[in-house]
Amino acid sequence: MTYCLAAAMNEGLVFASDSRTNAGVDHINTYPKLHPFIWEGDRILVLLSAGNLATTQAVVTQLEREALDGGPLRKAQYMAEAAEHVGQVSQRIQARHAPEGPGASSVSLEASFILGGQIGAQDPALFLIYPQGNFITCSEEQPFLQIGETKYGKPILDRIISPAVSLEDAARCALVSIDSTMRSNLSVGPPVDLMLYRRDTLERPRSLRYKLNSPYFASIRKQWGEGLRRIFDDLPRFDWEK
Amino acid sequence: MTYCLAAAMNEGLVFASDSRTNAGVDHINTYPKLHPFIWEGDRILVLLSAGNLATTQAVVTQLEREALDGGPLRKAQYMAEAAEHVGQVSQRIQARHAPEGPGASSVSLEASFILGGQIGAQDPALFLIYPQGNFITCSEEQPFLQIGETKYGKPILDRIISPAVSLEDAARCALVSIDSTMRSNLSVGPPVDLMLYRRDTLERPRSLRYKLNSPYFASIRKQWGEGLRRIFDDLPRFDWEK
Numbered sequence: 001m002t003y004c005l006a007a008a009m010n011e012g013l014v015f016a017s018d019s020r021t022n023a024g025v026d027h028i029n030t031y032p033k034l035h036p037f038i039w040e041g042d043r044i045l046v047l048l049s050a051g052n053l054a055t056t057q058a059v060v061t062q063l064e065r066e067a068l069d070g071g072p073l074r075k076a077q078y079m080a081e082a083a084e085h086v087g088q089v090s091q092r093i094q095a096r097h098a099p100e101g102p103g104a105s106s107v108s109l110e111a112s113f114i115l116g117g118q119i120g121a122q123d124p125a126l127f128l129i130y131p132q133g134n135f136i137t138c139s140e141e142q143p144f145l146q147i148g149e150t151k152y153g154k155p156i157l158d159r160i161i162s163p164a165v166s167l168e169d170a171a172r173c174a175l176v177s178i179d180s181t182m183r184s185n186l187s188v189g190p191p192v193d194l195m196l197y198r199r200d201t202l203e204r205p206r207s208l209r210y211k212l213n214s215p216y217f218a219s220i221r222k223q224w225g226e227g228l229r230r231i232f233d234d235l236p237r238f239d240w241e242k
Numbered sequence: 243m244t245y246c247l248a249a250a251m252n253e254g255l256v257f258a259s260d261s262r263t264n265a266g267v268d269h270i271n272t273y274p275k276l277h278p279f280i281w282e283g284d285r286i287l288v289l290l291s292a293g294n295l296a297t298t299q300a301v302v303t304q305l306e307r308e309a310l311d312g313g314p315l316r317k318a319q320y321m322a323e324a325a326e327h328v329g330q331v332s333q334r335i336q337a338r339h340a341p342e343g344p345g346a347s348s349v350s351l352e353a354s355f356i357l358g359g360q361i362g363a364q365d366p367a368l369f370l371i372y373p374q375g376n377f378i379t380c381s382e383e384q385p386f387l388q389i390g391e392t393k394y395g396k397p398i399l400d401r402i403i404s405p406a407v408s409l410e411d412a413a414r415c416a417l418v419s420i421d422s423t424m425r426s427n428l429s430v431g432p433p434v435d436l437m438l439y440r441r442d443t444l445e446r447p448r449s450l451r452y453k454l455n456s457p458y459f460a461s462i463r464k465q466w467g468e469g470l471r472r473i474f475d476d477l478p479r480f481d482w483e484k
Contacts, residue, residue: 151393155422159467160474172477180397206482219478225401227476231469232402235414236461240448 001187002148004033004048005157005174006114008126008138011167012199013116015046016174018182020189021053034193035060037073041202043119045073045082046195050148051111051131058093059086059111079125080135083115087133094131112147117197124199152184153177167196172220175210179221192217243429244390246275246290247399247416248356250368250380253409254441255358257288258416260424262431263295276435277302279315283444285361287315287324288437292390293353293373300335301328301353321367322377325357329375336373354389359439366441394426395419409438414462417452421463434459 004017017033031053037045047063049056063086067073076082094109110131118124128145129135138145144161146154153176160173171194181188190212197205210217246259259275273295279287289305291298305328309315318324336351352373360366370387371377380387386403388396395418402415413436423430432454439447452459 151426152397154426155394155397156470156474158426159470168480168483169474171480173474176474176477184393184396184400216478216480223477224473227469227473228398228401231466231473232398232411232415232418234469235418235465236458238410238413238458241410 001185002033002050003146003150003153003178003181003185003188004050004114004148005144005146005150005153005177006046006048006116006126007144007157007161007165007170007174008116008124008163009143009161009165009167009170010163010199012201013046013118013124013126013197013205014167014170014174015048015114015116015193015195015197015205016171016178017048017193018178018188019191019193020187022187028189030189030191031057032193034195035064036195036205036207037063037067037117038204039074040204043074043117044197044202044205045079045115045117046197046205047086048114048147049111050113052107052109054097055090055093055109055111056113059090059113062089062093076119078122079115079117079119079127082117082119083127083129083135086113086115087129087135090129090131091133114145114147118199118202120202121200124197149181149185149188153181156180167198171196175217175220176224179217179224243427244275244292245388245392245395245420245423245427245430246292246356246390247386247388247392247395247419248288248290248358248368249386249399249403249412249416250358250366250405251385251403251407251409251412252405252441255288255360255366255368255439255447256409256412256416257290257356257358257435257437257439257447258413258420259290259435260420260430261433261435262429264429270431272431272433273299274435276437277306278437278447278449279305279309279359280446281316282446285316285359286439286444286447287321287357287359288439288447289328290356290389291353292355294349294351296339297332297335297351297353298355301332301355304331304335318361320364321357321359321361321369324359324361325369325371325377328355328357329371329377332371332373333375356387356389360441360444362444363442366439391423391427391430395423398422409440413438417459417462418466421459421466
């Protein structure tokens with residue numbers, strides 16, 4: 001599995017992902033799931049990927065190759081156009097390798113993506129692209145999107161993320177969300193990739209990569225764990241305990 | 243959906259469940275999912291149910307009817323024997339209504355159960371019974387079991403629950419776990435049922451039911467939410483923020 005998320009705030013966009021891939025417990029590997037496509041001054045796009053590793057790698061490779069030649073991500077007039085292209089590439093690659101006929105393998109080739117970024121003076125945007133190639137954007141009420149192993153880390157996002165939150169707070173919240181997921185699910189693992197894009201800069205996003213023992217991530221993990229323990233211990237007692 | 247959990251500590255057992263049932267968003271109802279079977283001085287059993295509502299209701303009804311006549315739950319020599327019986331009843335009821343032949347409906351009749359309790363002087367025990375009728379117990383390392391919508395509320399259990407935790411702390415942790423799940427998933431809803439069984443008493447467990455505005459549950463929810471916000475705001479800053 002995988003866990004990736006992205007959030008859209010007034011100040012800009014935050015992207016985060018784990019890096020563990022697994023095809024069965026005896027085939028665990030590390031592979032980046034956060035892929036920037038950057039044309040400074042013109043457009044900044046970031047793609048997060050989850051699902052079948054052969055599909056996601058093929059999609060990313062094709063998009064990167066196209067990007068060198070000024071392909072669709074480079075030329076798209078709107079973020080939604082770029083999202084549509086990612087969906088089409090994903091669909092085509094899945095269809096090319098789809099199992100056929102009786103006795104075909106039951107391996108799922110499906111992959112999901114989050115594409116976010118800003119084109120020129122337009123508003124930054126964020127899309128979740130389904131395996132079927134169609135996509136949704138996020139809402140003001142819940143301005144984040146998740147793919148992969150999304151449930152463990154959702155409660156803290158539900159509580160913290162809103163359009164008014166600063167980029168840094170959203171990034172910290174993403175780290176906490178990924179940490180909680182890693183603790184509860186072995187298939188999500190370090191290092192953690194983080195990207196902060198400040199709205200209207202059209203500059204390369206601030207990019208960070210944390211291992212478990214990277215000082216900043218380790219201090220977040222420690223303080224969060226100790227803090228949870230403290231607020232838990234301070235919760236009101238049942239009346240018979242008094 | 244549903245969310246039920248049970249935890250086994252040195253001091254005894256804790257059971258908790260939400261009460262929302264839904265068969266599609268236009269058929270939402272409230273139904274208890276925590277079912278005690280009590281013969282004070284001899285044995286205390288508590289059953290938690292999740293899955294197809296017709297299956298779980300039929301299983302619980304049959305077990306209750308049998309219990310009146312001193313049936314298998316009353317007579318089982320070991321908790322595992324009682325768990326096996328629950329599994330068999332569940333299997334039989336699923337099989338009786340299983341869709342057959344082409345064009346059969348694709349509704350899942352599956353149900354899962356947690357059965358916990360104590361028989362005489364034996365150790366208290368906890369089992370998770372799968373739709374297939376087989377079952378597992380929990381381990382010292384992770385002394386809790388969950389059924390239904392389990393992921394949102396798992397991180398806090400992973401952090402807090404251990405055999406050394408008091409019954410009351412485990413019950414509070416269960417309330418926090420269910421609260422987090424209700425906030426992130428509409429299909430899990432109040433009231434929340436809670437039962438605390440103190441080891442070797444063989445007495446009726448302490449039983450509580452909370453609505454969202456029940457004073458104790460409301461104070462837990464409020465303090466937990468505010469506490470999370472506080473520890474989040476106190477997390478260390480990125481170096482460029484200083």
